[in-house]
Amino acid sequence: MATLEAAWDAGTRAFDTAPHYGVSLSEERLGKFLRGRDRSEFVVSTKVGRLLVASDDEVSGVEGFYETPQRTRVLDYSASGVLRSIEDSCERLGLECIDIALIHDPDNFEDAAFNEAYPALVELRERGVVKAIGLGMNQVPMVERFVRETDIDCALVAGRYSLLNDDIGPAFFELCENRNVALLLAGVFNSGVLANPSPEATYNYQPVSASLLGRVEAIRAACERFGVSLRVAAVQYALRAPSVAAVVVGARSPEEAVDDIACLYASPPDELFQELRDLQLIKRNAGRS
Numbered sequence: 001m002a003t004l005e006a007a008w009d010a011g012t013r014a015f016d017t018a019p020h021y022g023v024s025l026s027e028e029r030l031g032k033f034l035r036g037r038d039r040s041e042f043v044v045s046t047k048v049g050r051l052l053v054a055s056d057d058e059v060s061g062v063e064g065f066y067e068t069p070q071r072t073r074v075l076d077y078s079a080s081g082v083l084r085s086i087e088d089s090c091e092r093l094g095l096e097c098i099d100i101a102l103i104h105d106p107d108n109f110e111d112a113a114f115n116e117a118y119p120a121l122v123e124l125r126e127r128g129v130v131k132a133i134g135l136g137m138n139q140v141p142m143v144e145r146f147v148r149e150t151d152i153d154c155a156l157v158a159g160r161y162s163l164l165n166d167d168i169g170p171a172f173f174e175l176c177e178n179r180n181v182a183l184l185l186a187g188v189f190n191s192g193v194l195a196n197p198s199p200e201a202t203y204n205y206q207p208v209s210a211s212l213l214g215r216v217e218a219i220r221a222a223c224e225r226f227g228v229s230l231r232v233a234a235v236q237y238a239l240r241a242p243s244v245a246a247v248v249v250g251a252r253s254p255e256e257a258v259d260d261i262a263c264l265y266a267s268p269p270d271e272l273f274q275e276l277r278d279l280q281l282i283k284r285n286a287g288r289s
Contacts, residue, residue, distance in 0.1 A: 004033040006254030010261040016248050018047035023068040031093035047104035047136055048085040051076045077112035082120040102156055103135040118150055140167050147181050159187030159204050163234050166283045176243040185238045186248035194234040219281050228268040235263035
């Protein structure tokens with residue numbers, strides 16, 4: 001609650017959650033925090049694709065979440081599953097409607113995502129139960145297909161465009177602009193190494209290699225020459241890309257929440273990113289100079 005309060009006091013009004021996170025804890029805690037606040041002041045994004053059911057199995061530690069409720073996740077991208085998921089999320093969040101609903105990680109359920117989950121979200125959008133729809137993934141190809149072939153409003157792509165990763169190229173950004181699809185870039189710290197680099201840090205949820213950590217340290221040294229923190233550079237690099245409406249970052253303490261906001265409002269010089277390109281530490285990509 002203190003972390004959410006600090007984020008709110010620092011100006012945060014957009015919150016991204018999902019049933020998956022903490023096996024309901026994220027939605028429940030966010031809902032508790034938002035109760036009683038003016039509904040017109042904040043935006044909530046949540047996701048569909050994982051239903052939560054009671055379980056007698058050992059659940060603590062599954063998929064990296066500990067001390068969770070005694071529930072398990074059931075992957076379900078059917079139309080009925082989407083409707084139930086949104087209903088459950090509204091109850092946990094204490095909301096009558098969801099601002100943004102995203103199909104969550106349908107990597108192995110592409111047909112169901114297109115033929116069942118997406119039409120169900122369109123129906124909910126038409127009824128006003130959700131205001132905007134899209135999908136959230138850790139990959140680009142399926143997101144690109146959705147942008148080309150459907151009428152989604154936005155897409156959340158995690159870990160694929162950062163100082164260390166350029167899976168998203170200029171053609172994809174151009175496609176999103178042409179289709180009027182807003183991009184939400186998550187994982188801009190690549191799960192930690194660009195926030196607090198060390199041999200114990202993680203890169204996309206795996207231990208960071210020595211060679212990659214060396215590259216991070218070279219990027220940090222360049223940032224320091226310009227008086228810019230590595231975290232600021234990571235956030236601002238993502239925000240400079242076309243069609244990007246927001247970056248999605250996490251905070252586990254009030255201090256991190258305040259630091260996130262400071263990164264948002266910082267103004268690193270264009271020369272920093274040009275030097276990083278000149279040193280071939282980042283690719284010449286879609287970021288605006």
